[in-house]
Amino acid sequence: MARKAAIIGGGVIGGGWAARFLLNGWDVAVFDPDPEAERKIGEVLGNARAALPALSDVPMPAEGRLSFAGTMAEAVEGAEYVQESVSERIELKHKVYAQLQQSNPGVLIGSSTSGFKASDLQKSSPAPENIIVAHPFNPVYLLPLSEISGSPANPPEVVERTVQIMRDIGMFPLVIRKEIDAFIGNRFLEAVWREALWMLVDGVATTGEIDDAIRMGFGLRWGQMGLFETYRVAGGEAGMRHFMAQFGPALKWPWTKLMDVPEFNDALVDLVAEQSDAQSGAYSIRELERIRDQNLVGFLRSLKDRNWGAGKVLRDHDERRRVAYHAGEVTGAPLQMAELQVLPSWIDYNGHMTESRYLFCASEVADAFLRLIGADMQYVAGGHSYYTAESHILHKGEVKLGDRLTGTLQVIHADEKRLHHFITLQRGEMVVATIEQMCLHVDMKAGKTCAALPAVLERLLPIAEAHAGLPRPEGLGRAIGQGRV
């Protein structure tokens, strides 16, 4: 049975949590008295469905069941975890916790609060130990960070259980060592926000110029290394101590106005809102969300390629969910070796999957097959590999964004040095392309072909033999323009 999370408060943040739980296979019950909640969550979920699966290289679990509860008691019934994302009013949060704990006394409650400490949240609760901060960043379904902040009332098991739930839905839980208002991320954001408001008020820069100052410069750095590692590198060969010596004195320089804050009044709101309209008004919020999501997917995929930072979080999450494709009985049909989902960056200007991605999909299938027969990365590290000498691609159907493809492989012929196979890419029952390939086994150092090692041949040859009885696939051995040109 699927695990169940209750989402209390269905705004941008609550909706993002709902999406993340659902897409990771949890059932989700939402409670929000807003009559528009269902529509709003539906839109966030639509965004999330277009973006989050694009980060996964293993099939996503079946989406959980989404329900909207009429009462908090109904939402929390049978729930293993509650994520509370109501407004930042402490009395309201206390009231919510009282109702939740009355209906489901043992339930674990994580709060999305931007700044209240766990000990503030726990006040007056009969079970303070089950209330903890789990503070995410928008969009919750893409950004991995969840700041976990407990008070002395939370036993280590509760912290550990929260951490584990966050990992289960693909997040990066960061446990904060000491209670502090606004935790870590929001303290930085607040400092920058205050400084930025001064710049607007003082006429130094507009909202658009400030955004450019961030996204054309240090913003790009921070998506992959943060502050200290960036400065360590900036110190050059002399490293962190050199950097400190160089910029330490600046602590006394007038580089900030944060000894004071600008007055929050209508004039300030107007100033910000009008400049923001001028900067971004050409796009609707929904368009901006999609642009943001595509950009973030691009960043995250590129970090994942390198197994670095947030990309490592994604890889680890895949690894935990990876379902090994079993070769099964070698007497069987062509082997289903991969499931793939068509990502936004795979689409060309025709709106279809770009040509080279067909071959990319075929490589994923062939690589999975090579892993199956033991010609894996360790084998390559030992100096042997299969190189593709020749490929023939037949396009049979169009593929669009979000399509899920399965890839099967049939061995046509294999001997000590050669592997001739035929890959079929299908969307459901529909064949979208076939890729026939001739691969040669090589000694990489010598740069020439050689016999595969016995361990590989012992796995490859029985499959080849079993496949020898299969019908020859349609299109095998074709040449381009055969009989026509």
Place this chain on the structure above:
Amino acid sequence: MARKAAIIGGGVIGGGWAARFLLNGWDVAVFDPDPEAERKIGEVLGNARAALPALSDVPMPAEGRLSFAGTMAEAVEGAEYVQESVSERIELKHKVYAQLQQSNPGVLIGSSTSGFKASDLQKSSPAPENIIVAHPFNPVYLLPLSEISGSPANPPEVVERTVQIMRDIGMFPLVIRKEIDAFIGNRFLEAVWREALWMLVDGVATTGEIDDAIRMGFGLRWGQMGLFETYRVAGGEAGMRHFMAQFGPALKWPWTKLMDVPEFNDALVDLVAEQSDAQSGAYSIRELERIRDQNLVGFLRSLKDRNWGAGKVLRDHDERRRVAYHAGEVTGAPLQMAELQVLPSWIDYNGHMTESRYLFCASEVADAFLRLIGADMQYVAGGHSYYTAESHILHKGEVKLGDRLTGTLQVIHADEKRLHHFITLQRGEMVVATIEQMCLHVDMKAGKTCAALPAVLERLLPIAEAHAGLPRPEGLGRAIGQGRV
């Protein structure tokens, strides 16, 4: 003749400037009394050569000539522009400017200063109008931002000239409206730095945890949208005013410690340096630089795919430099349609260009050819396109990181509906792969083949006719396993 820049101060920042100018075709003379300067700049330049060309989709200009000058007078001779990146000591900067302006009175001097105002820099100069702030972010050869900050002494032409030079080397010049210490970016960095030091001193988080709090969350957002646009989106449907109403009150909350700064002493330096060693010490600074550069190239390429933010800066820079490949005389040889450079993300675990990238390169060649015959994006927008029905790839040589490939296309046969061509990818004289393709002209709405429009056929058919006399390329019409399997 190449334009010349003088680089005064050859540290991490000066070296980054030198690399950016050189790779954009300028001659560069460096002055730095450090006996290690030549080695250090060589290493920065090595990093830059591996990274910056990877962002370009048009051939880079020939690299400029790098020289090391024995005196400032020699460095600045014949220079159109000076970039000063010496230590942050105002007397030193004044001394440098005096020497430069004595040797080359009219030269434009941009300073990399992190915080001095232009009017501070200009003090005591006989030509204050030619001294201006051009403040970059590390790594200078990848991050586009250059904050341009002048004083009332700088006439608009000087600001404009500086802006133009920054654009010429692919940067994003951001002109600051009013003089302010530390400009925009560094004020934010300083605020975050001070807050982060408090967290270390207070034992709330380590350097590694702080970096994770940034790069797993808002750091990813800021690489593409900055602060205000991000918050506009976070406001949800109600937008910026809603966001302000929600978080305005937080201005009065104790979310920052910036009313004071931590004391800068040895204990603080030790604390930061030791935690930084624990966090990043497994990598050398050079390794971290390469990791950072690859991550940034990944981010920037993904933004470029979407023509957004810093990616738009890259596209615009390409556009300015694009050399149209001319079809030339249609009686000629196969058409050279593209130059490509092998990027880090194109490399597989064998250390070679990954299989699907061969087809990607072929698509780049074919797309350029289709643009040439008028079947461009506008044509596609009108509902017609060429779809690839079949491809045959022959691998003939290995391709490695950084290799430059040229792609030529020979038309084998063309008629109203069909285009059969043969693409050759070469590294220098060496053929690394051939790709034979059959493309069909389609009416995209009807989803079936149809005749190409006359304007396209008028350009395609004469080329086909001219190519009919060329020898048949080796490997044409091959089937896999021909005569062997």
